[in-house]
Amino acid sequence: MPAVSSPQPSATSQPHHRFIKISRYIYVFREFSKFSIWTPHVSFLQSLRRLAPIPSPSFFQTLDIVAENPDKFRIVGLAAGSNVTLLAEQVKTFKPQLVAVRDESLVNELKEALADMERKPEIIPGEQGVIEVARHPDAVSIVTGIVGCAGLKPTVAAIEEGKDIALANKETLIAGGPFVLPLAHKHKVKILPADSEHSAIFQCIQGLSEGALRRIILTASGGAFRDWPVDKLKEVKVADALKHPNWNMGKKITVDSATLFNKGLEVIEAHYLFGAEYDDIEIVIHPQSIIHSMVETQDSSVLAQLGWPDMRLPILYTMSWPERIYCSELTWPRLDLCKLGSLTFKAPDNVKYPSMSLAYAAGRAGGTMTGVLSAANEKAVELFINEKISYLDIFKVVELTCEKHQEELVATPSLEEIIHYDLWARDYASGLERTSGLSAVPA
Incomplete structure (x- = not known):
């Protein structure tokens, strides 16, 4: 693959005279009554009375928010890959109408676990069951969070049924963008970003006219090795890579943060979501993970979204937009900049993070x-x-x-x-x- 000597442009080395368009695939979430959520381990559909908060791609965080907002949510479907014990617990708690288990051999085990329920849900096994959850007739929108292309078919099925998408997994656009975006446009489906960086960008562009953007700036923590010298990386052990300084995440995404592949993939996703040219998307290391991303407008103003590194926040905004939902400070700590101290930034090291060159080259290809x-x-x-x-x-x-x-x-x-x-x-x-x-x- 051709090497990219400068994977991201310098803010001072060249003028930014291209106009970044706000993607036509981002539409307004006005009134809708039902939506569905996909998480890495358990996927589920929810019913809303109004626009409402949804926490994160993390299953437990998501269900915590559902439990905190019983007046806004009613789960109508759940799907899991193989964690039947967890699935059964959530079925009993949230009483969905439809349940899917990707591993067909576990259906009987699930039925036994639900034997004491008075009103049992319909259970559909295999990948087809997951697809049926995605296009459940009582769902209008889904949040996609399944890692990898495993979530692509269910997401496509949901789009073909006209269901809106709150995007919490990268692969839907990174792998499927050339197919998914025209399909979403055809079916007039809304796509909104639900991960922290792209949600931050989306929040920053509210109220801006098309063509107002000049540059997108994605922030990165720098991962486990941000302070390691390059020559020490040959000694890295798995345990070293799994020590993220700010976020509590799964193994794969934690390693991606260490390599900065997560940020390279987010560059590609930003290109698809916001119509940005690759020369107009930059990465900056921000060790505190308080500023989740920034945008520069044509007049050189820079807008930023700040918040604690809490993955509940971006999905909350995605599903409540254009409203803002009140959250108790007992469970949602407020940001105190005076106590926080300084916020720092530095350019990423292209030698330490060759992932950036690879991602920009792949995106341009x-x-x-x-x-x-x-x-x-x-x-x-x-x-x-x-x-x-x-x-x-x-x-x-x-x-x-x-x-x-x-x-x-x-x-x-x-x-x-x-x-x-x-x-x-x-x-x-x-x-x-x-x-x-x-x-x-x-x-």
Whole structure:
């Protein structure tokens, strides 16, 4: 894959004279009554009386908010991959109409766990069950949070049924953007960002006219190795990469934060969501994770969204927008800038974080390349966590996979082609483990 010597532009080295358009796929959430949520482990649909807050891609945080707002939410469906115990507990608590279990062998176990319920939900097994949850007739919108392309088919099914999307997973646009966005436009489906960085951008552009944006600035914590010298990275162990300084997240996203692949993927997502050219999207290291992203307008003003590093906030805003929902400071601590102290920033090190060059190059290549980048990274992180390859080999695996894909890149892929190359990238990346150029995690 062609190297990108300068993965992001300098704010001072060149003028920004392109106009960034607010994406036509972002529509106003006015009045709607029902929506659904997808989380990494359990996916569910919810019914609303009004616009209402939804917490985060994290299952537990999401259900906490639902429980705090019984006047605003009614869950109508739940879906899980294999965690039947957790699913059964939530079914008993929230009493959905429809339940799906992706692992069909666990259906009987779930039925036994729900045997004492007076009003039992309908249970549909397999991937088809998850799709049925996504297009439940009582749902109008879904929040997508399933990691990887596993959530792509259910999301597409929901769009085809005219259900609005609150976007909490990256792959829907990174892999599926060339297919998903035209489909959303065709079905007049609303897409709103529900992760912290893109929600911050979305909040900052409220009230701005089309063409008012000049630059998007994504903030990054810098991850576990932001203070490590580059020459020490060859010694990284899995436990080191899982020590995020600010956020409490799953293993995969924590490693992505360490490599900065999460930010590279967010650059691609920002391109699709907001219509921004890659030259107009920048990354800055902000160790405190208080400013979640910024935008610069044509008159050089910079607007920022601030808040504690709490993943409940962006989904709350996404689902309550254009309203603001009151949250008790007992469960939602308020930000005190005087007690917080200083906020600092620095440019990311392109040598320490080669992920940026790879992401910008993949984004500019477009088509199926962005999905291949994401899938290769996911497989490489899995290999690293399982101690099959070293930390630095994550970058090698992704680069080699993307280079190989240049031979077969599809500029305007179908859904089938997106899924095909997602699987191809995982298989190719996995095969690289056996090459002599890679090494195991140091003991």
